[in-house]
Structures are given as C-alpha cells and as structure tokens.
Amino acid sequence: MRKLTREEKFMRVAIRAAKRGLKQGEVPIGAVVVYEDKVVSSGYNRRAKLQLASAHAEMMAIDRACKKFGSWRLPEGCELYVTLEPCPMCMGASLNARVDKVYFGAKEQKGRSLTSELAASNLLNHKTEVVSGVLEEECSALLTSFFVEMRKKQKEEKERQKKQDENFSQREI
Numbered sequence: 573m574r575k576l577t578r579e580e581k582f583m584r585v586a587i588r589a590a591k592r593g594l595k596q597g598e599v600p601i602g603a604v605v606v607y608e609d610k611v612v613s614s615g616y617n618r619r620a621k622l623q624l625a626s627a628h629a630e631m632m633a634i635d636r637a638c639k640k641f642g643s644w645r646l647p648e649g650c651e652l653y654v655t656l657e658p659c660p661m662c663m664g665a666s667l668n669a670r671v672d673k674v675y676f677g678a679k680e681q682k683g684r685s686l687t688s689e690l691a692a693s694n695l696l697n698h699k700t701e702v703v704s705g706v707l708e709e710e711c712s713a714l715l716t717s718f719f720v721e722m723r724k725k726q727k728e729e730k731e732r733q734k735k736q737d738e739n740f741s742q743r744e745i
C-alpha cells in the first residue's frame with residue numbers, strides 16, 4: 573500500500589470522526605482542525621441526536637478549536653479537513669474563524685454548496701484556500717453505504733408495516 577500524504581493522514585482522522593457519528597445513527601460526516609501539523613479538535617455530524625440545524629461536523633470542530641485557543645479568531649495557518657464539501661453555513665464559519673485552508677473529500681452531489689464562491693468572495697477580508705477530493709473515494713463510499721443502508725431499512729420497515737396492515741384486514745374479514 574502506498575504511503576498516505578500529509579493531507580490524507582488528516583483526512584483519515586476526519587473519517588474516523590465520521591465513523592463515530594455513524595455508530596450513533598448520524599449521517600457520517602467528520603471534520604478536524606489542524607494547526608502546525610497537529611489535530612487540535614475534531615467533530616462529527618450530530619444533527620439527529622441534538623436536533624440542531626447547526627450541529628454539523630465542521631461547526632463542532634471549529635467551535636472546539638476556538639475554545640482551545642480561547643479566541644474566535646483561529647491562529648494563522650489553521651486548516652480544516654472535512655469528509656464532505658462544506659455547506660454555506662460551515663464555509664461561513666470557516667471564514668469567520670479565519671481558517672486558512674479547507675480540505676474536503678467527497679463533493680456535494682448537487683453542486684450547490686457555493687464553496688469556491690464563498691472562499692474567493694473575500695467576505696470579512698479573509699480568503700480561504702480550498703482543496704477538494706482528498707481521499708474522495710473513501711469519503712464518498714462512507715456516505716453512499718450509509719444511504720443505501722438507510723433506504724434498505726426504510727424499505728424493510730414499509731414492508732413490515734404493509735404485512736401488519738394486511739394481517740389486520742384479514743382479521744377484519
């Protein structure tokens with residue numbers, strides 16, 4: 573097996589975080605903040621558990637990094653690694669926290685994330701460099717298998733429900 577690059581190594585940590593979410597029934601998305609070649613914080617999607625629209629992996633990781641540094645403005649050179657292309661809220665948070673570089677794995681399929689537009693918009697007088705496709709296959713596979721499994725479960729549940737309804741109507745006859 574070939575050696576992982578630096579970027580891939582950090583993306584692997586984000587993938588591990590995503591898998592922690594998966595175990596809890598969340599859509600598997602993970603993120604880490606890296607500073608001076610060290611992971612300072614990580615987070616995973618917890619939207620279902622917390623029932624919060626803002627409980628995205630990136631928000632969790634950025635909030636934790638800010639807490640660690642005791643500042644909403646992260647030190648120069650901070651990087652964010654996330655397994656899926658960030659949504660506009662998370663790209664906005666990255667800009668607000670002055671993240672310098674965002675690496676993501678899988679691309680948002682609908683292509684409506686505005687990632688590059690936001691990164692280049694110079695909002696808040698800060699530009700963030702974006703690198704896409706880091707361990708893309710691994711990151712995509714994680715999401716795809718989650719959705720396949722979810723649909724399978726939904727189908728099984730529907731069939732179980734149907735059978736139950738049939739049993740009821742037979743009894744009524």
Ligand SMILES: [Zn+2]
Pocket residue numbers: 628629630658659660661662663
């Ligand atoms: Zn997001």
